Amino acid sequence: MTSPAQPSELRGAAKDDAVPHEPAGDQLPPRYTPEGRIGSEGKVLNVFSHGMLVLWALLVTMPLLWAVMSSLKTDKEIFTSPWGLPGTLHFDNWSRAWSKSNIGDFFVNTVVVVGCSLVGTMLLGAMAAYVLARFEFPGRRVVYFMFVGGMSFPIILALVPLFFVMKNLALLNTFHGLILVYIAYSLPFTVFFLTSFFKTLPSSVAEAALIDGASQTRTFFQVMLPMAKPGLISVGIFNFLGQWNQYMLPTVLNTEEDKRVLTQGLVQLAASQQYKGDWSALFAGLVLAMLPVLGVYIIFQRQVQAGLTAGAIK
Amino acid sequence: MEKVRTETGPRDVGKVRPVSGQDPRPGVVRWFQKYGFVIGFLVLPVSLYAVFVISPFVQAILYSFTDWTGLSSDFKMVGFDNYDWLLHDDLFWKAVGHNVLLLLVVPLVTLGLGLFFAFMLNVGGRGRKNSAVSGVRGSSLYKVVYFFPQVLSIAIVALLFQFTYNPRNGALNAFLGGIGLDALEQQWLADPKLALWCLMVVMVWCNVGFYVVLFSAGMSSIPKDFYEAALLDGANRITTFFRITLPLLWDTVQTGWIYMGILALDAFAVVQIMTVGPGGPADSTQVLGYYVYTKTFRDGQAGRATSIGVAMLIVTMIFAVVVSRLGRRERLEY
Numbered sequence: 001m002t003s004p005a006q007p008s009e010l011r012g013a014a015k016d017d018a019v020p021h022e023p024a025g026d027q028l029p030p031r032y033t034p035e036g037r038i039g040s041e042g043k044v045l046n047v048f049s050h051g052m053l054v055l056w057a058l059l060v061t062m063p064l065l066w067a068v069m070s071s072l073k074t075d076k077e078i079f080t081s082p083w084g085l086p087g088t089l090h091f092d093n094w095s096r097a098w099s100k101s102n103i104g105d106f107f108v109n110t111v112v113v114v115g116c117s118l119v120g121t122m123l124l125g126a127m128a129a130y131v132l133a134r135f136e137f138p139g140r141r142v143v144y145f146m147f148v149g150g151m152s153f154p155i156i157l158a159l160v161p162l163f164f165v166m167k168n169l170a171l172l173n174t175f176h177g178l179i180l181v182y183i184a185y186s187l188p189f190t191v192f193f194l195t196s197f198f199k200t201l202p203s204s205v206a207e208a209a210l211i212d213g214a215s216q217t218r219t220f221f222q223v224m225l226p227m228a229k230p231g232l233i234s235v236g237i238f239n240f241l242g243q244w245n246q247y248m249l250p251t252v253l254n255t256e257e258d259k260r261v262l263t264q265g266l267v268q269l270a271a272s273q274q275y276k277g278d279w280s281a282l283f284a285g286l287v288l289a290m291l292p293v294l295g296v297y298i299i300f301q302r303q304v305q306a307g308l309t310a311g312a313i314k
Numbered sequence: 315m316e317k318v319r320t321e322t323g324p325r326d327v328g329k330v331r332p333v334s335g336q337d338p339r340p341g342v343v344r345w346f347q348k349y350g351f352v353i354g355f356l357v358l359p360v361s362l363y364a365v366f367v368i369s370p371f372v373q374a375i376l377y378s379f380t381d382w383t384g385l386s387s388d389f390k391m392v393g394f395d396n397y398d399w400l401l402h403d404d405l406f407w408k409a410v411g412h413n414v415l416l417l418l419v420v421p422l423v424t425l426g427l428g429l430f431f432a433f434m435l436n437v438g439g440r441g442r443k444n445s446a447v448s449g450v451r452g453s454s455l456y457k458v459v460y461f462f463p464q465v466l467s468i469a470i471v472a473l474l475f476q477f478t479y480n481p482r483n484g485a486l487n488a489f490l491g492g493i494g495l496d497a498l499e500q501q502w503l504a505d506p507k508l509a510l511w512c513l514m515v516v517m518v519w520c521n522v523g524f525y526v527v528l529f530s531a532g533m534s535s536i537p538k539d540f541y542e543a544a545l546l547d548g549a550n551r552i553t554t555f556f557r558i559t560l561p562l563l564w565d566t567v568q569t570g571w572i573y574m575g576i577l578a579l580d581a582f583a584v585v586q587i588m589t590v591g592p593g594g595p596a597d598s599t600q601v602l603g604y605y606v607y608t609k610t611f612r613d614g615q616a617g618r619a620t621s622i623g624v625a626m627l628i629v630t631m632i633f634a635v636v637v638s639r640l641g642r643r644e645r646l647e648y
Contacts, residue, residue, distance in 0.1 A: 049434040056431060057459045060523070063478050064462065066485045070477075082488035128359040131352045143360060150367050154630055156582060156603045157623035158370035160384065160610045161377060165370055184366035187359055216351040245467030247583050252611075263469035267587050270473050279483070286477075289470055297465040301458050308464065309528045 064290070071283035078279050090280065097284035101273070105258065106265035107288075113175055113261060114243045117182035121239050122232060124183060125190030130220055132191065133198035134206075144195065150188035159252055166253055173256040181249055186239050193238075197231035198224070237300070237307035244293065262289050377620040384616030396621035406622065409600045410629070412510055413579055416601070417633060420517050421574035425567060427518070428525025431460065433555050435526065436533040437541060457530060460523035468520065472587035475516045479503050479588075503589060506598035513584050513599060521577070525570055532566045533559060568637060575633050579626065582607065602626045 070078050071093055073086040098104045131137075132144050162181070163172070171177025205227065209219045225232070247263045254260065260268065266289055273282040297304050378396055382389035400406050435453040463471060478485045479502035487499045503509050536559065544554050560567070582603035586592050593600040593608070602622055609619035 053431065053434055053456055056427070056522070057456060059519070060459055060462055063474055063485060066478070067474055079483045082483050082485055083492060124359040124362065127355040131355045135352050137349055137352050143356065146360075146368065147363065150363070152576070152630070152634070153371060154576065154580060154603070154623070154626055156580065156606055157374050157620070157627050158367065160606065160616050160619055160623065161370040161373035162366065163610075164384070165365065165373075180362060181366050184362045187363050187367075191359070217354075220355075241465055245465075245469070247467060247469040251586075252607075263467045266473060267469055270476070270587075283477070286470060286473055290466060293465050293467075294462065297461070298458070301461070304465065305457070305461060305527045308524065309531060 064294075067283055067290070068287050071280065071287040073280060073283075075277065075280050078283070093280040093284035094288060097281045097288060101269055101281050101285055102265060103262070103269075103285045103288050106260050106262045109175070109259060109265075110244065110262040113178055113182065114240065116175075117179040117186070117243055118236065118240055120179065120183040121186040121190055121243075122236055125187055125235070126194055126225060126228065126232065127220070128187070129191045129194030130198050130224060133195045134203070144191075147188050147191040150185075151192060155185065155248065159248070163252055173254055173259055175259065178250060178254050178261075181253060182243050182246065185249070186243065190235050190239060193235045194228070194231055197228060201227050233303060234307040237304050241293070241304070241308065374620045374623055377617055378624045380617045382617040383614045384610055384619075385614050389617065392617070396618050397625075399618060400621050400625060405597060405600060405605065406602075406625075408597055409602045409605045410625075412599065412601050413581070413626075413629065415510065416514065416517070416578040416581055417575050417629075420514055420578040421571050423514075424518050424521045424574055425525055425570055427522045428529055428570070429555075429560070429563075429567070431456070431522070431526045432529035432533055433551075433559060436530055437551070437554065437559065453530075457523075457527055460526045462523065463520045464524045466520075468583040469587060471516060471520055472584045475512075475519075476503070476588045479512055504595055506594075506596045509589060509595060509599045513581065513588060516584055516588070517578060517581070521574065525574075528566065528570060529563060532563045536562050571637050572634050575637065576630060579603070579630055579633070602629070 066083070069086060070082070072089045072091065073093075074090060077084065077086060128143075128147070132140060132147075166172045166177055166181070169177070171180065201224065206219050206223055209223045210216070214222070245263065246261075247267075250261045250264050251267075254264070257268075266285055269285055270282055273279070377389075379391055379393060380389040381392045381395070435456055477483075481487055481499070481501050481504065484502075486502065490496065490498045500508055502512050540558050540562075541554060544558055549557065580603050581601045585599050585601050585604045586607070589595075589599040591597075591599075593604055602625065606619045606622045606626070609615045609622060613619075
């Protein structure tokens, strides 16, 4: 992968090392500026670093572009010339995938599940974080660490008993069951993030509202939540992507065919379509699942980047 | 019942207290007013969390001491039998080996590339715009592109690469053939020697962008003076990176290492979706996460499966402790 770039890396490093060994001090021009010396070193390194940056950009985009291209080809074209451009653009692959291969249904299922669980996560997460951040009560630390501890456990360990908890509560293969599980497993990060966010908000506004006779509940919903909007957006984006892209939980807990969400539906489709040989519809399904998320990301890229990395910086 | 703390506690910043301490109401009423609200707000999230997260984790540990099949409701305690079986199970040790390899290679490569690209984007282009230190041209565009895989589901990425690796019509072999390197064409996922490495490539591909963005944010908060001072002292970019950027970014790198390790330990989705078998060929891609899944849902040995899960938890914890011990350094304030 990096083999074409390696020689230049070596040359770049050698050149770079050589610079400090140049006779220093006495031979410097009277007014030594950084820019003056950088010129020669910079050029070689700039070519090298730009080369690497472009190479990685290509490595990231090529598979995605290849999938989009393949989704517009006929099956025959996919097999005879994998990198060739499609002769004509077969958008019928997309409609076939959407309706016949049930991608449309999976999409609707995902919207329902993620929509409900996102609202639930944000509401319950914000409520818990608010009291944990701003009230002193017995057991506060225990509750907080119980939530935060959940971030570091591998979900797969809980998966087996969780399956049977769901079975006993008659929640297997139901949307509301899946929604509750999504909410529960999103709470650790949401509570962790929002607790530290609520701590940074000034308390004077809330106190003013309380003095004016607002109840605690009303103060929370009408004063504190609007003030916490930036934090809510960050963690909301994080949860949206996490829940939209969730694969393991639905694979185990939601196995009925007509209730599948997009990710698992697509994987099932891949298993059956490869057998049937309808590759074009399969690529089309993949692209249909990919494009909305990429589209949302490109529009909100700054918020998405900030939201996803926010937790790790703290 | 605990007495209401009306006096200044250790952290009274956000605490709502009676304004001047001359609240005439008796303590009990105040207790109810204050904690009634707290309880009302906590009851739903805590119970949901207890039922779906805490109880399964606790149960998992209990079940690992039983011979439960997962199919019927009766089981008996068998002590450490499952763990004894585990220690003598070849496939388990094979999976542990693969997990350890993932744990070493994937974070190292991902974080290394992430640091390299982030450094290039932020400090790489010197001498532009009259400032001694700056990013290369178009650095925000690179960040947008690099971040693409991060917003896609791992399921979608795994499928995409399964197609890419396909020996007959996949992009990879077609590309190699196209540039005249037919000799390098491989069976990829069907080759026991290559399959696990193919999965690692996918995991690295997915996550580099995240760390580029994360480290970029960290690097942009390092004062420019530091770089300029190093530059005046005659440091080149490589020295600057190892002497200034990396030490100041160490905390973030360490967090990223643990996070990436947990991710590499999981590997459930890539194995289940991409590999033949799954877990093959010839168990060459079997990992603990997928082994738990097969033991429960294919073999009906839920007790043994949970003991594998507990082993996984132990590996995770050892890893986290080792990384945070090894990486402990003096914290630098700036």
